[in-house]
Amino acid sequence: GNSVTQMEGPVTLSEEAFLTINCTYTATGYPSLFWYVQYPGEGLQLLLKATKADDKGSNKGFEATYRKETTSFHLEKGSVQVSDSAVYFCAQGGSEKLVFGKGMKLTVNP
Amino acid sequence: EAGVVQSPRYKIIEKKQPVAFWCNPISGHNTLYWYRQNLGQGPELLIRYENEEAVDDSQLPKDRFSAERLKGVDSTLKIQPAELGDSAVYLCASSLNGLGEQFFGPGTRLTVL
Numbered sequence: 001g002n003s004v005t006q007m008e009g010p011v012t013l014s015e016e017a018f019l020t021i022n023c024t025y026t027a028t029g030y031p032s033l034f035w036y037v038q039y040p041g042e043g044l045q046l047l048l049k050a051t052k053a054d055d056k057g058s059n060k061g062f063e064a065t066y067r068k069e070t071t072s073f074h075l076e077k078g079s080v081q082v083s084d085s086a087v088y089f090c091a092q093g094g095s096e097k098l099v100f101g102k103g104m105k106l107t108v109n110p
Numbered sequence: 111e112a113g114v115v116q117s118p119r120y121k122i123i124e125k126k127q128p129v130a131f132w133c134n135p136i137s138g139h140n141t142l143y144w145y146r147q148n149l150g151q152g153p154e155l156l157i158r159y160e161n162e163e164a165v166d167d168s169q170l171p172k173d174r175f176s177a178e179r180l181k182g183v184d185s186t187l188k189i190q191p192a193e194l195g196d197s198a199v200y201l202c203a204s205s206l207n208g209l210g211e212q213f214f215g216p217g218t219r220l221t222v223l
Contacts, residue, residue, distance in 0.1 A: 097143070098155070
């Protein structure tokens with residue numbers, strides 16, 4: 001079945017460090033890909049998405065590119081802030097359901 | 111515009127007791143989802159509604175779980191009787207015609223003692 005594998009944390013970075021969170025997927029066909037973020041005490045929020053190969057999603061300084069050849073959707077940010085501390089989930093799917101990775105907790109220290 | 115509303119936010123019960131969770135989706139969203147998120151895991155779909163019809167309940171443990179969305183708006187998820195392994199966060203999400211982004215509520219954190 002469809003699945004998502006992502007880097008597991010927790011990860012601690014210093015402010016202004018570079019962030020990469022790896023995500024790969026297995027699927028039949030070409031699903032849409034998503035990154036969701038869960039800030040402490042809050043619900044899941046969509047961070048960015050891509051719906052077809054080579055699409056780049058971006059938001060709040062985060063980027064991810066849909067790579068069909070490597071079945072990947074890695075999340076990157078050039079300079080993290082303390083406010084980026086959260087749990088990040090990679091997901092695939094569409095209107096029927098989302099299949100999530102296990103999530104990665106990121107802590108950014110000043 | 112109000113987001114997805116869930117209640118209660120937290121619930122602690124003893125095993126074998128019943129429990130119910132309520133969800134009110136974003137106004138106009140006809141697709142509603144219930145997910146369960148175990149500790150340290152990503153959410154997993156339990157059931158999906160299109161209006162009042164449950165179109166995918168293949169992952170819902172039907173011996174003890176039930177759900178309803180009688181008027182195609184708000185929804186209730188019930189567990190009876192609860193087991194220790196049901197401790198998790200239960201998330202409700204909604205989308206417009208099942209397209210694009212799913213909007214999630216804050217979840218109900220259930221602890222079964």
